[in-house]
Amino acid sequence: MLAVLNNYKLSSIDEHKTFHTIGQKLVTYFQDNVNLQPPVPTTLATICLFDNVTGKLRSIIEGTEITSWRTAASSLVATKYLYFNRIDKTTADSVLAIIGCGVQGRIHAIGMCSTFNISTINLWNRTNSKAESLAVELENMKATFQNKNLKIYVHNSVGECVAESDIIVTATGNRTPLLFGHMLKTNVHINAVGYGQTHHSEVDGGVYENGKIYVDSWTGAEAELKTLNYPIEGEVGEVINGVKETPTQALTIFQSLGMAVEDAVVGQLIVELYEKNKK
Ligand SMILES: NC(=O)C1=CN([C@@H]2O[C@H](COP(=O)(O)OP(=O)(O)OC[C@H]3O[C@@H](n4cnc5c(N)ncnc54)[C@H](O)[C@@H]3O)[C@@H](O)[C@H]2O)C=CC1
Numbered sequence: 700m701l702a703v704l705n706n707y708k709l710s711s712i713d714e715h716k717t718f719h720t721i722g723q724k725l726v727t728y729f730q731d732n733v734n735l736q737p738p739v740p741t742t743l744a745t746i747c748l749f750d751n752v753t754g755k756l757r758s759i760i761e762g763t764e765i766t767s768w769r770t771a772a773s774s775l776v777a778t779k780y781l782y783f784n785r786i787d788k789t790t791a792d793s794v795l796a797i798i799g800c801g802v803q804g805r806i807h808a809i810g811m812c813s814t815f816n817i818s819t820i821n822l823w824n825r826t827n828s829k830a831e832s833l834a835v836e837l838e839n840m841k842a843t844f845q846n847k848n849l850k851i852y853v854h855n856s857v858g859e860c861v862a863e864s865d866i867i868v869t870a871t872g873n874r875t876p877l878l879f880g881h882m883l884k885t886n887v888h889i890n891a892v893g894y895g896q897t898h899h900s901e902v903d904g905g906v907y908e909n910g911k912i913y914v915d916s917w918t919g920a921e922a923e924l925k926t927l928n929y930p931i932e933g934e935v936g937e938v939i940n941g942v943k944e945t946p947t948q949a950l951t952i953f954q955s956l957g958m959a960v961e962d963a964v965v966g967q968l969i970v971e972l973y974e975k976n977k978k
């Protein structure tokens with residue numbers, strides 16, 4: 700995944716300076732890593748930054764943690780613009796479902812509950828004990844969440860987990876659909892994050908058929924969603940910029956692909972912070 704970005708600002712570093720970045724991320728996904736002792740993350744990443752004048756390698760950054768946070772951050776932005784902007788916020792009492800409680804499921808749960816007024820979180824994982832562990836961790840973090848009275852439930856089936864949920868995150872490596880239309884209530888937003896056989900493996904075609912699909916990047920979608928046989932409405936960025944209207948339809952899907960620009964910019968920020976603190 701290669702990114703070239705010119706003329707952008709990192710206001711937390713210097714609001715007047717303009718940055719130029721060439722970055723590349725290498726990412727691997729080895730599902731059996733969880734069975735090692737001690738376990739190793741299944742998704743591992745390394746980010747390289749290159750000098751934009753000479754092309755010379757400038758920094759190599761451990762990118763696993765960056766991948767987790769930037770992926771959850773994209774889903775948070777998508778949820779804000781595709782879901783929270785279409786509902787009546789005064790009566791909003793949103794219920795979140797996390798399908799797959801690994802690294803991504805955990806970070807999405809923490810990010811969503813820290814950012815939005817989530818009253819209930821429903822958890823499901825193939826191995827139930829992992830969902831139970833996340834439930835304990837979230838219980839201990841409640842004081843830091845927007846809604847301090849958050850209710851946390853662990854479910855034995857995906858259907859039970861999503862039945863009352865408004866916002867759903869799918870973050871498994873499942874190669875066949877787990878989420879079907881008949882399981883969903885109306886007015887739901889889905890963040891489809893996991894990569895199985897394809898990016899759209901976790902969600903059944905019937906859900907895509909009845910929903911409005913948004914992506915992080917058209918370029919990514921052209922390469923990585925060739926087998927998705929349903930129309931894509933637009934990029935989340937196009938909704939943010941007002942090029943596309945905020946959806947009013949009840950079912951929206953953010954098909955998360957992951958963008959190299961996210962990794963390159965966060966990588967650049969970390970290098971700048973490192974160099975600033977060295978001085
Ligand atoms: N869209 C994006 O930008 C990104 C997507 N991903 C993808 O998200 C998914 C999750 O990544 P991580 O949380 O890092 O992995 P992880 O291995 O930490 O978590 C995956 C969870 O899903 C469960 N799971 C795995 N295979 C399953 C299956 N066949 N059926 C049901 N449950 C299953 C596991 O029990 C585990 O708890 C992966 O497919 C990964 O490739 C990861 C990073 C970025």
Ligand SMILES: O=C([O-])C1=[NH+]CCC1
Nearest residue numbers: 726766894956957958
């Ligand atoms: O953007 C990314 O890092 C990934 N997308 C799918 C798996 C990892």
